Amino acid sequence: MKKRSIYAWALYDWANSAYVTTVIAGFFPVFFKEYFSANVDATVSTAQLGFANSISSFLIVLMAPFLGAIADIGGLKKRFLFLFSYLGILMSAALSFVGEGAWEAAVFVYIIGNIGFMGSNIFYDSLLPTVAGEKELDRVSGLGFALGYLGGGILFALDVWMVQNPALFGLESMEEGVKVSFLSVALWWMVFSLPLFLFVKEEKPDNDFNAGRLVTEGYQRLKGTIRKVVQFKGLVYFLVAYWFYIDGVDTIIRMAVDYGMAIGFEPKHLILSLLIVQFVGFPATLLFAKLGEKWGTKKAILLGIGIYLIITLWAAVMEEVHEFYLLAVMIALAQGGIQALSRSYYARMIPDAYAAEFFGFYNFLGKTAAILGPLLIGTVALFTESSRAGIISVVLFFIVGGIMLLRVDEKKVAKEVRSALG
Template identity: 65%
Template sequence: MNRTSIYSWALYDWANSAYATTVMAGFFPIFFKEYFSVSAEVTTSTAQLGFANALSSLIIVTLAPLLGAIADAGGMKKHFLYLFSYLGVLMTACLALVSEGAWELAALLYVGSNIGFMGANVFYDALLPSVSEEKSFDTVSGLGFALGYLGGGVLFAINVWMVQSPQSFGLADTTQAVQASFISVAVWWALFSLPLLFFVKEERRHMISKNALTVVKDGYRRLARTFRNIAGFKGLVLFLIAYWLYIDGVGTVIRMAVDYGMSIGFESNDLILALLIVQFVGFPATLAFSKLADFWGTKNALLFAIGFYLVILVLAVMMTEVHEFYMLAVMIALVQGGIQALSRSYYASMIPKGYAAEFFGFYNFLGKFAAIFGPLLLAVVALVTEDSRAAIASIAVFFILGALLLMKVDAGQTAREVRETLR
């Protein structure tokens, strides 16, 4: 393995996690309500932001499998990664130029930045087999997520400082500080993605003899073949369904933790601090989790993480004090990066190199599609029971079902079946 390629690949996680932390999880939802959609009712601005998130996810869900197939057929993973990532960079920077009350333009730019962020991740994941041997997938995948937590946390901490003390940075007020934060994310994302461009090599033999139209046709043919064949790989199907279930639970915890904390009376400053805790504890924890997988086996480590999430949900239901919220933030940080990294590497171990982008298109498809059902179940339970604690407890069903299916997966046997069929 080439260490330069590995670290250059992993640095992309450092680069784009600034967007996930500062924009998606941190400032944009608050700024959208208080500035871009300032004249709208609270419920109206929530719906506007919800539609923007849904639209960007729907576009990526629709395009990811096809783009993955085309990228594999043409050897163009890096091309597509930079096409999407710099779309995200441009749209994020443009958010700083949107005036107060212009929620339509802000939502449109946010959709574009989200598409760039999620679309690039399809091809970033698919490059894992290009930089690592199979036996090191867990370690290399974990390194990427760990650097993502650290990089996202470093810039987010700086951005929080900017917003809380804008004059220290020569900024007039909080509004200007948030706008500067959007620009800082764009610069950070663009700058730290460059090592992947220069030092990660991708096999491009198809590009020598095939024109663009042929590459697109190959992409459609490969996509159709994947749809036909994937149902025949029992182990792969079981894993994908298991992943779809438990990652829905993980995603719901990520998306709804702040809302849940607010619903039981915690202050917004406490929630921001908890988010910072997750970022910085998540860095060493993700690295440690990959070592656990080396010692214990990837599937066993994943099952442990799922069980740990069930414990977190039980404690969340009983939580009453803010110090308990901080404790849960630490617990989430211990396993959140690990379960994401090991899921990616476990899946990568079952698929052939030449189909990485195509198969990761399906993987990301399920990840994006899963984001719908957990929050939906939580909302329905909350409406029926009028109890936010019962609502958060309902998410346990995703972890339990996911674990039961994951137990039935044999990665080695599945890898042999897939490679023998698709060689």
């Protein structure tokens, strides 16, 4: 039963990572520049995409902590996960019906889809302590991200094949292939999310709550969450560190393809680079999880931050497309590991009874960070008329995040938090 719930939980990453690979990182940035925002200057479309990413992150920021608190009180993690995931599924399918030049409609659907994707992850993350014991957190969290790379990569590879050979699939054009790929994401996400809903059991609260009381209690608990967090200095250090370095990670995920196009690389090279990230990222994430168990989770995260620092500095000066491929391999080595180990590192420091509430706050900070990076790149690109100038600003996030993380002692923090909160 426990193994089944672990694999059912991890399989959700396999399901929803298709949205990241095919929509957020893959076809949407390319299709947005060449189809939805056709005949618009490259720096303007970069700004439009950056602002769309920032707006969706800002909106989920407003909801995340409050909904997390309500989910803990009412035992509603799976229900909220279902609601947000199927919102993302519907919007992914809706992208296939947006016409050429309709960038406003594309941005609207994309923003709502991102809210569905990011919102579902709050409650997915909060179920990690439910399915895994403390000693299993790194391994199980890493398994989720690794399956995400593999599943997202498999569907993305099939979609790339379809887009590049539309006649083989009975389609008339590459554009039609991209639209069908958006539909394929919706179907993939829907089917492979079912095991989590069927086999992961969520503990129900002792008392029944009506809707009005849930909202009131959720608001009170949200205020309490902030008071709880700020009283633990080590937890604050980690969350601030996370805020900075995950900003850099998320910004590179969302803007890498757009950046590559802006500096003159052909879309086919960028798409192939994304496939490399997916299939190298699968074993690399599992290895990073093992490294976290053997070497220490914090040290492994710091290694990932160091790799990203090199990636960002190199990206700002690269000239040749082969450099983009090398950077893709480096991203694949670090991306899943830094995400998975950050999640398990945080899970070690918080009590299970407050998991959704505290993960709501964790995602709140992560999504707040995701506002700043794309917004900064878009703004700098507009004012300097240089995408390279925007990417170099991301370096600051990794430097500050790494310095703050050095000050965290997770065992001491966990002891303080659990002693105070039970």
